[in-house]
Amino acid sequence: MGKLRIKWKLLSISFVALLAWVFGSVTGINTYISQVKQYPKVVQVKGNMEALAVTASVPLQQSPFYDHKEWIEQIKLAAAAKRIAPIDAKLDRIWKAIPGYNGLEVDLTKTIQLALPFTSIDKMNFIYKEIKPKINLEDLGAQPIYKGNPHKPMVSLMINVAWGNEFIPTILKVLNKENVHATFFFDGSWLSQNVEVAKQIGKDGHELSNHAYSHKNMSQLSREAAIAEISKTQRLLEDRLGVHNTLFAPPSGDFNNQTVQIAHALHLKTVLWTLDTVDWTKPQPAWIIRKVSSNLEPGAMILMHPTASSSQALEGIIKEVKRRGLVLGTVSELLSTNRVPNAESIPK
Numbered sequence: 001m002g003k004l005r006i007k008w009k010l011l012s013i014s015f016v017a018l019l020a021w022v023f024g025s026v027t028g029i030n031t032y033i034s035q036v037k038q039y040p041k042v043v044q045v046k047g048n049m050e051a052l053a054v055t056a057s058v059p060l061q062q063s064p065f066y067d068h069k070e071w072i073e074q075i076k077l078a079a080a081a082k083r084i085a086p087i088d089a090k091l092d093r094i095w096k097a098i099p100g101y102n103g104l105e106v107d108l109t110k111t112i113q114l115a116l117p118f119t120s121i122d123k124m125n126f127i128y129k130e131i132k133p134k135i136n137l138e139d140l141g142a143q144p145i146y147k148g149n150p151h152k153p154m155v156s157l158m159i160n161v162a163w164g165n166e167f168i169p170t171i172l173k174v175l176n177k178e179n180v181h182a183t184f185f186f187d188g189s190w191l192s193q194n195v196e197v198a199k200q201i202g203k204d205g206h207e208l209s210n211h212a213y214s215h216k217n218m219s220q221l222s223r224e225a226a227i228a229e230i231s232k233t234q235r236l237l238e239d240r241l242g243v244h245n246t247l248f249a250p251p252s253g254d255f256n257n258q259t260v261q262i263a264h265a266l267h268l269k270t271v272l273w274t275l276d277t278v279d280w281t282k283p284q285p286a287w288i289i290r291k292v293s294s295n296l297e298p299g300a301m302i303l304m305h306p307t308a309s310s311s312q313a314l315e316g317i318i319k320e321v322k323r324r325g326l327v328l329g330t331v332s333e334l335l336s337t338n339r340v341p342n343a344e345s346i347p348k
Contacts, residue, residue: 072112075106075108075111075112075115075124076108078106078126079105079106079108079111079126081347082104082105082106082126082346082347083103083104083105083106084103084104084105084347085103085131086100086101086102086103086131086132086133086134086337087100087101087103087133087149087151088100088133088134088135088136089133089135089136089137089139089140090135090140091140091143095146095147096143096144096145096146097137097140097143097144097145098145098147098148098149098150098299099136099137099145099148099149099335099336099337100133100135100136100137100149100337101133101149101151101152101337101339102130102131102132102133102337102338102339103130103131103133104128104129104130104131104339104346104347105128105129105131106126106127106128106129107127107128107129110127111124111125111126111127114127126346126347128346130338130339132337133337136337137269137335141264142257142260142261142263142264142265142270143260143270144255144260144270144271144272145269145270145271145272145335146271146272146273146274146301147274147299147300147301148298148299148300148301148334148335149298149299149337150297150298150299151298151299152298152299152334152339152340153298153325153326153327153340153343153344154298154299154326154327154328154329154333154334154340154343155296155298155299155300155301155302155321155326155327155328155329155334156182156183156300156301156302156328156329156330156331156333156334157180157182157183157302157304157314157317157328158182158183158185158249158271158273158301158302158303158304158331159171159182159183159184159185159304159305159306159310160184160185160187160211160249160251160303160304160305161184161185161186161187161190161211161305161306162187162189162190162211162215162251162305163187163190164306165194165197165306166306167306167307167308167310167311168197168201168306170311171306171310171311171314172200172201172204174311174314174315174318175204175206175314175318176204177315178315178318178319178322178328180318180328181205181206181207181328181329181330182206182207182328182330183206183207183208183209183247183330183331183332184198184201184206184207184208184209185209185210185211185247185249186198186208186209186210186211186233186236186237187211187212187213187214187215187233187251188210188211188212188213188214188229188232188233188236189213189214189215191233191236191237191240192236192240195240195241198240198241199241202241202243206330207247207330207331207332208237208241208243208245209237209245209246209247209248209249209331210230210233210234210237210245210247210248210249210268211233211248211249211251212229212230212233212248212250212251213228213229213230213232213233214229215251215252216229216251217251217252217254218250218251218254218255218256218259219254219255219256219258219259220254223258223262226258226259226262227262227266230248230262230263230266230268231266234266234268245268246267246268246269246332247268247269247271247331247332248263248266248268248269248270248271249270249271249272250270250272253272253273255270269335271301271331271335272301273301273302273303274297274299274300274301274302275291275292275295275296275300275301275302275303276303277291277292277302277303277304277305277309277310277313279304279305279307279309279310279313280305280307282307282308282309283309284309285309285310285312285313285316286313286316288309288310288313288316288317289313289316289317289320292313292317292320293320296320296321296324296326298326299334301331301334302317325343326343327340327342327343
C-alpha cells in the first residue's frame with residue numbers, strides 16, 4: 001500500500017507539472033501571437049524584384065526576438081555579402097557627364113523584424129533599400145550628357161519635333177500599344193502653332209522638353225541670342241503646357257561650351273544622343289531597326305524625329321529593346337540614379 005501511495009503521489013505531481021508546463025506554453029504562445037499581431041503588414045514590391053517591403057516598423061530593440069544574437073549576426077553577415085555599392089556620376093573623356101546609379105543594401109531592422117524566428121537564412125526574404133551615390137550629375141557642373149549609366153538596364157527614345165505633325169499620331173499609337181513613354185523635345189516655333197498636339201502628347205504620359213525656338217545652330221549665336229532661343233521655348237512649355245522642364249536638346253546637336261553654360265544657368269541639362277536613327281535621310285525602316293539593334297546598350301538615348309521612316313521602324317525598335325531585357329523610360333528617368341525594379345533581380 002505504501003508503495004502504491006508513493007506512485008500515486010508521483011503521478012499527481014507529474015500531472016500538475018504537465019498542466020503547469022502546458023499553461024505556461026499556451027501563455028507564451030498567446031504572448032508571442034499578440035506580439036506578432038503588433039508587427040506591420042507585409043506587401044510585395046511592385047515589379048519583378050523578389051523583395052518585401054514593410055509598411056511600418058518598430059525599433060529593433062523592442063522586437064521580442066532581439067535577444068537572438070547569433071541569429072541576428074548570421075543575418076548581418078548575409079546582408080553584408082548582398083550589398084551592391086552605388087556608382088558615382090563621373091566625367092568620361094568621350095561621353096562627358098555620365099549619371100550615377102543607386103546601390104542596394106539590406107534594411108537590417110525591417111529584415112530582422114520580418115524574419116525572426118520563422119525561417120533559415122537560405123529561405124528568408126531580405127528587405128532592401130537603395131543607397132544614393134556620393135557624386136551626382138549636379139556635382140559635375142555644366143556638362144553635356146550623351147547617355148545614361150551603362151549599369152542601368154534602361155534606354156530612352158528622344159523625339160525631336162521641329163516640323164510637321166502628320167506622323168505623330170502613328171508614333172503615339174505605337175507608344176501607347178507598347179506601353180512606352182518617350183521624351184519629346186519641341187522646337188518653340190513648332191510648339192507655338194501646335195499647342196493642342198503637344199497637349200495630347202503630354203496627356204499620353206510622355207515627357208515634354210526644350211529644343212530651342214527656331215532650330216538655329218546654337219554654337220553660332222551670340223550669348224543674348226542663345227539665351228533667347230532657350231528661354232522663349234521654356235516660357236511656352238510653362239505658360240501653354242504647364243510643364244516644368246529640366247532638359248534641353250540643341251537643334252542638330254550643334255552647341256558649344258557657352259550653350260551648355262547658358263542651359264545650366266537656366267537649370268537645364270544639355271542632352272545629346274547615343275544612337276542616331278538619321279531618319280531625316282529617309283532610310284528604310286528595316287535599316288533603322290538593324291542600326292539600333294547592332295549598337296544598342298544599357299543607358300542609350302535613341303534619337304529620332306516624327307518621320308515616315310521612324311514611325312514605321314518604331315515598333316521594331318521597341319520590341320528589340322524589350323527582347324534584350326531592357327526597359328524603355330523617359331530621358332529624365334534614365335538620367336536619374338533610381339534602380340529599375342522591372343529589369344533587375346535582387347541578390348539571393
